[in-house]
Amino acid sequence: METDKERYLWLASRMLSGEINPEEQRELDALIRAHPELRKENELLQAYWDHNREQNDRNGTQAAFERLTAQMQATDPQLWPERPSPPATRWYMLLARMAAAIFFLVGTYYLLDRAGVLPGKEDGIRAEYNIRGTRSHIKLADGTSVWLNADSELKYPLRFKGGTREVHLKGEAFFDVAPDASKPFIVHTETMHINVLGTSFNVKAYPGDHVSEATLISGVVEVQLKNQADKRIRLKPAEKLVVPNGKDSLPEPAAGQPIISKATYFSKEDSAIIETAWIDNKLIFHDESFTSLATRMERWYNVTIRFENAAIGHLRFSGMFRNESVMQALEALQLTEKFHYRQADDAIVIY
Numbered sequence: 001m002e003t004d005k006e007r008y009l010w011l012a013s014r015m016l017s018g019e020i021n022p023e024e025q026r027e028l029d030a031l032i033r034a035h036p037e038l039r040k041e042n043e044l045l046q047a048y049w050d051h052n053r054e055q056n057d058r059n060g061t062q063a064a065f066e067r068l069t070a071q072m073q074a075t076d077p078q079l080w081p082e083r084p085s086p087p088a089t090r091w092y093m094l095l096a097r098m099a100a101a102i103f104f105l106v107g108t109y110y111l112l113d114r115a116g117v118l119p120g121k122e123d124g125i126r127a128e129y130n131i132r133g134t135r136s137h138i139k140l141a142d143g144t145s146v147w148l149n150a151d152s153e154l155k156y157p158l159r160f161k162g163g164t165r166e167v168h169l170k171g172e173a174f175f176d177v178a179p180d181a182s183k184p185f186i187v188h189t190e191t192m193h194i195n196v197l198g199t200s201f202n203v204k205a206y207p208g209d210h211v212s213e214a215t216l217i218s219g220v221v222e223v224q225l226k227n228q229a230d231k232r233i234r235l236k237p238a239e240k241l242v243v244p245n246g247k248d249s250l251p252e253p254a255a256g257q258p259i260i261s262k263a264t265y266f267s268k269e270d271s272a273i274i275e276t277a278w279i280d281n282k283l284i285f286h287d288e289s290f291t292s293l294a295t296r297m298e299r300w301y302n303v304t305i306r307f308e309n310a311a312i313g314h315l316r317f318s319g320m321f322r323n324e325s326v327m328q329a330l331e332a333l334q335l336t337e338k339f340h341y342r343q344a345d346d347a348i349v350i351y
Contacts, residue, residue: 004031008038124158130171133302135278140167143178144185147279150299151206172204174279177219191243193224201235202276207245209295215240215275233260240275283321283329290315290339294350301326304347312339312350 011028014020020028032038130136130152138146141159148154152171160166165185177185179198187194189205191212199219205212214223216235223233223241235241242259277284283300285293291313294305303326307313315337321329326348330341341350 004035007031008035012042125155126158127153127155129153131302132299135281140165140178142180142183142185145176147174149173149278150302169203169205171206172202172278174200174202174276176200191226191245193226195222195224196220204275210245212243212245213240213275214243215273217273217276235260238273277320281322285320286318287316288318289313290317290333290337290350293317297326297329301329306344306347306349308349308351315339 008028008031011020011024011031014024015028032042128136128138128148130148130150132151134150136148138148138154138156140146140156142165144165146154146156146167149172152169152173154171154173155168157166160183163183165180165183166188167186168188170190175185175187175196177196177198177200181197185196185198187196187203189203189212190207191205192214194201194203194214196219199221200217201219201221202215202217203213204215214221214235216237216239218237221235223235223243225231225233225243233241239260274284274286278300283296285296291307294307294313297303298305300321317333317336319332319336321332324332330348333339339350341348343349
């Protein structure tokens with residue numbers, strides 16, 4: 001699915017090349033209004049483009065377009081057959097200007113963004129997003145290490161200023177926070193604020209999940225719930241806080257209320273903590289419903305899983321995957337419970 005940033009880049013390239021239509025211009029304006037950080041970026045790119053446009057002669061633009069068509073022909077000659085060059089027509093030059101605009105826009109934006117000098121980004125706010133099936137390690141300016149899980153986004157400043165160090169998380173991440181008593185480290189999610197001075201902990205806060213979790217490994221953290229501003233919960237090492245994302249999220253009598261439990265160890269023989277095993281490239285599950293496990297497998301393997309029979313989603317599994325493919329994982333699950341699966345065009349169907 002195309003992201004807002006990708007759509008912005010395409011529309012901005014249409015604008016700079018002079019080929020944007022009124023409907024696209026309205027869409028571009030709406031995107032900039034919805035994402036204020038894009039306004040300054042748009043102004044900067046417009047000024048930079050205007051400054052350099054006079055220096056880009058026709059030969060340079062045509063050369064860029066010819067490189068693009070040569071790459072397409074080399075990739076698939078049948079799809080892009082070689083034809084005699086027609087006289088320079090308006091459509092040819094317009095397409096050439098489009099190609100050059102895209103090359104320039106994407107290249108300039110990438111270089112400025114990586115350098116952290118784009119204005120209008122709240123003094124250098126950067127967003128790191130991992131698609132499904134990918135994980136990454138991020139080093140923050142204060143020395144804090146963050147391991148970001150699949151299908152997750154972390155927003156953080158290039159330089160921490162003021163009396164706090166604040167980041168925003170959607171998804172799952174493990175934090176090893178650099179100690180600094182004068183600047184508390186705060187993680188914001190949709191349901192809670194996690195306040196620490198120097199510690200290591202895991203946060204799982206996918207917007208679509210029924211619950212959010214904070215698991216403390218070492219140190220001390222204090223959690224403030226967004227819907228109960230006066231409620232602050234302190235966690236001790238190896239404790240886990242489970243916060244419902246909706247009032248009907250939990251079936252227990254205390255549905256809708258946060259629950260403190262112990263971190264889950266895989267087995268007596270294995271010291272791996274299930275909540276943080278993903279950092280070691282392990283997908284561990286203990287007495288977990290097939291529906292919940294399927295959601296984790298979708299993120300882990302970058303696949304879509306559908307259930308034709310809802311009852312199968314209630315099956316429960318315990319185990320661990322590390323280097324298995326998704327098909328090998330499903331075959332392993334079939335050894336303990338009876339179900340079938342098939343590969344559809346866009347998903348794996350469980351029945």
